[in-house]
Amino acid sequence: MEESVVTKVFLPIALAVIMLGMGLSLTTDDFKRVMIYPKAAVLGMLNQLILLPIVAFVYAKIFPLSPELAVGLMILAICPGGVTSNLISHISKGDTALSITLTAISGVITVITIPFILSFSLEHFMAEGEKISLPIGRTILQIFVITIIPILMGMSIRFLAESFADKMGKPV
Template sequence: MDSALISVGLPIALAVIMFGLGLSLTPADFRRVGQSPKAVAIALACQLLLLPLVAFGLVKLFDLSPLLAVGFMILAASPGGTTANLYSHLFRGDVALNITLTAINSVIAIITLPVLTNFAISHFIDDSSRVGLQYDKLLQVFAIVVVPVVIGMLVRRRSPRFADRMDRPVRIASAVLLLLVVLGAMLSERDNIADYFAEVGLIAALFCVLSLGVGYVVPRALGLSEDQAVASGFEIGIHNSTLAIAMALTVIGNTQMSIPAAVYGVLMFPIAAVFGVVVRNRAVAGATDEKRSLDQRSR
């Protein structure tokens, strides 16, 4: 891949996305964990425990090549993306829960992402000495993740109105930069892109559907409300693909490992939209049936 995209474009894209996240955060978003501990604990358990297991099972089932398998595990360990908040808003999820989960999970990922990546490299790649984590670059990536978030939070604290005005432009810029990063990752492998989509497209789509499903069904089964389950579904199904790509390209220095995140970054948006329509229609149908049942009882 073009070195300028890796050394300049990718860090800028990630920094802008995380700055946008910071603009939407306040210290109260972190304190909200104490107000909704059950919802946060269930969603984080789905993200940190179930999702890596789902990804591991899929890569084993599809017998992916080692580098692509590691790429999927990196993707599974990446926290939710800021776009999850937008989807949750559009489909009437608990946006406050989304913001809290994104904030907490982004901090936790500083530990869990390298741990799971190391496990994946040691498990899937026999000669890990050729493809390993570069911890100085890992620190650089997380500096790009954490510092812009802190700056964004400081901007919001100093000027909430300015932060609100900047929210939409920064979201648009984040989406455009994410698209450019994804296209760049694919362009670098243009000779093999058809093969990668053939090899990775189906599993990426399945992983997205399962991520959204796990994030929604498990919380509902454990007693969370509909809006909390919708928020959890989007949070777990919409990953920070840019961070996963940065991990593969900048920290590990392997283009093939970035392909799963790049393909997922393309597929997750339409799949998440369909998921939103399905769960919203299901909720509306359920409310209608409940109202009809109450009307019949009152007669």
């Protein structure tokens, strides 16, 4: 399947810009707080990275899903919540700092977990003739470039120019 300019160029750039924006709202203090009070973050990570994929896998095995739907369900289960969860936490007056921290930590961890679990899901659910191979090393590198580097850039901008980061982080 041939990739379009949208999926090959514009989508990765848009995702990187979103990650940069998230990095603008993070400081090292966000991560220090998790180290001091790790219970909520550990529970959230266990639920998101272990329980949710297991539930999705069991669901895909119990119910008669097509192979494509089963793999799609697994993709939904293994991807981190993203910036939308932070917005929902903020609007609902939840713990926005915890949400940002969970999003950042899961973003880092899923750089490694997504390629492996997705590769397993493709092998497990797809028929022999329909199997798609996933280049794990290349996928890890792409996720790293699109997520981790922009987050670190955003955090660096916040560290060097906090007022600029605050202005950039506010909605238009």
